Amino acid sequence: MKSRLFAAALTLVAVASPTLAQAQRAPQPVVLVRAGNLFDSEAGRMVGPRDILIRGERIAEVGEALATPEGATTIDLRRCSVIPGLIDAHTHLLLEQKGGEGLSDVAARDHVVQGDVYRALTAAGRAREYVEAGFTTVRDLGNSGRFLDLVLERAIDDGRLVGPRIYASGPGLAPAGGQMEPMPNDPHDLVNGEYRIVTGVEDARAAVREAIARGAEVIKMYPEATPQRTRLSVEEIRAIVSEASRHGVPVAAHATSDASIREAVEAGVTSIEHAYDVSDETLQLMARKGVWLAPTDPSLEMALEFTRSWPQQPPREEVEGHLQGGRDRLMRARRAGVRIALGSDLYFPYGPGRGAGSRATLDGYVEAGLTPTQALQSATWEAGRLLGDDGLGVVRPRAFADLVAVEGDPTEGLSPLRAPRTVIKGGRVVAGEIDACALD
Numbered sequence: 001m002k003s004r005l006f007a008a009a010l011t012l013v014a015v016a017s018p019t020l021a022q023a024q025r026a027p028q029p030v031v032l033v034r035a036g037n038l039f040d041s042e043a044g045r046m047v048g049p050r051d052i053l054i055r056g057e058r059i060a061e062v063g064e065a066l067a068t069p070e071g072a073t074t075i076d077l078r079r080c081s082v083i084p085g086l087i088d089a090h091t092h093l094l095l096e097q098k099g100g101e102g103l104s105d106v107a108a109r110d111h112v113v114q115g116d117v118y119r120a121l122t123a124a125g126r127a128r129e130y131v132e133a134g135f136t137t138v139r140d141l142g143n144s145g146r147f148l149d150l151v152l153e154r155a156i157d158d159g160r161l162v163g164p165r166i167y168a169s170g171p172g173l174a175p176a177g178g179q180m181e182p183m184p185n186d187p188h189d190l191v192n193g194e195y196r197i198v199t200g201v202e203d204a205r206a207a208v209r210e211a212i213a214r215g216a217e218v219i220k221m222y223p224e225a226t227p228q229r230t231r232l233s234v235e236e237i238r239a240i241v242s243e244a245s246r247h248g249v250p251v252a253a254h255a256t257s258d259a260s261i262r263e264a265v266e267a268g269v270t271s272i273e274h275a276y277d278v279s280d281e282t283l284q285l286m287a288r289k290g291v292w293l294a295p296t297d298p299s300l301e302m303a304l305e306f307t308r309s310w311p312q313q314p315p316r317e318e319v320e321g322h323l324q325g326g327r328d329r330l331m332r333a334r335r336a337g338v339r340i341a342l343g344s345d346l347y348f349p350y351g352p353g354r355g356a357g358s359r360a361t362l363d364g365y366v367e368a369g370l371t372p373t374q375a376l377q378s379a380t381w382e383a384g385r386l387l388g389d390d391g392l393g394v395v396r397p398r399a400f401a402d403l404v405a406v407e408g409d410p411t412e413g414l415s416p417l418r419a420p421r422t423v424i425k426g427g428r429v430v431a432g433e434i435d436a437c438a439l440d
């Protein structure tokens with residue numbers, strides 16, 4: 001029986017092999033995109049009409065009035081502006097925290113009441129919302145159970161689900177308790193289900209290797225973890241950064257207090273997430289060391305939506321007053337020369353959807369004082385450089401063919417981003433309509 005099966009398997013291989021070889025030899029699909037006006041994300045300006053030749057999932061050529069190669073499909077976007085696929089450098093596809101819940105409540109719901117399958121299915125819906133809003137890449141930074149972020153990433157990469165490219169961290173490296181409220185006991189091991197608790201310098205190095213071995217492309221670290229009062233030691237922070245750097249993997253540090261931000265920056269992290277209480281002196285150090293800031297502040301419209309479910313909604317002026325600290329910090333960072341990358345950190349329910357929330361975060365940056373062009377660069381050029389892949393956030397040869405068509409000029413105001421007409425990821429239309437921007 002065994003040998004018959006073996007023979008059958010051999011036959012299958014013999015039949016399958018030529019097909020596989022043919023597939024490998026088959027020419028990649030060729031697409032010519034005609035853009036009405038192209039955004040140069042590095043220079044920060046619209047450069048006029050351009051043609052973009054795509055072979056497979058990458059851009060082959062960008063130029064004016066390119067000839068259409070034989071057999072190529074043409075996508076006419078001449079009535080629209082084209083920007084690189086947007087990037088959210090800080091999100092949580094597998095986390096939803098409702099008003100009034102603590103993170104331990106959320107973990108109890110995810111781990112005990114609903115379970116991983118329900119959690120992954122809801123995350124798949126959020127992934128689709130991202131591409132529909134023009135986000136073709138996200139960095140997912142923890143609160144995703146035991147590596148569910150990497151499962152989601154695989155399903156999208158395999159073409160089973162529509163979603164953005166995901167750069168995932170797995171469970172964040174945290175001090176005792178993670179970000180959970182102090183719990184008298186933890187019979188379901190919720191803390192270890194959401195965080196990788198670090199217990200010393202050698203353990204810190206081991207935790208980095210564990211994450212990388214599972215497929216993490218970024219290390220998420222919590223030098224401090226409010227509402228817990230615990231903190232990683234300076235030695236642990238340094239061990240995490242040096243081990244990640246030996247493996248060529250960037251480190252994103254969750255830090256809100258100036259002391260914590262400073263320890264992380266001095267250790268050599270790639271980005272600081274939040275940085276609510278950062279001093280000008282620390283911002284200058286970040287600028288000197290080329291450390292990015294992901295300012296995770298909502299826009300006024302988002303903040304008003306979040307407070308709508310409160311028993312008593314605060315007046316608009318009060319909500320706006322609460323946003324002022326974050327706006328000041330963003331502009332102080334900008335003046336100090338700190339590189340800014342979009343990070344929505346959106347995990348509250350937001351009616352218009354997750355991708356729309358990331359887009360609205362850019363509105364918040366403009367409310368703070370960035371120009372629309374600078375905000376757009378934070379979600380393209382800057383976020384692409386932060387993620388460390390030359391193929392992200394740019395429209396140039398060898399970059400991923402990730403393109404978003406919008407009506408009007410997004411450098412004059414971000415409202416065109418509210419309704420992306422055509423979204424292309426890796427050379428394929430994944431959202432919107434193929435002919436929504438056609439000239440005729």
Ligand SMILES: [Zn+2]
Pocket residue numbers: 090091092141345
């Ligand atoms: Zn976060």
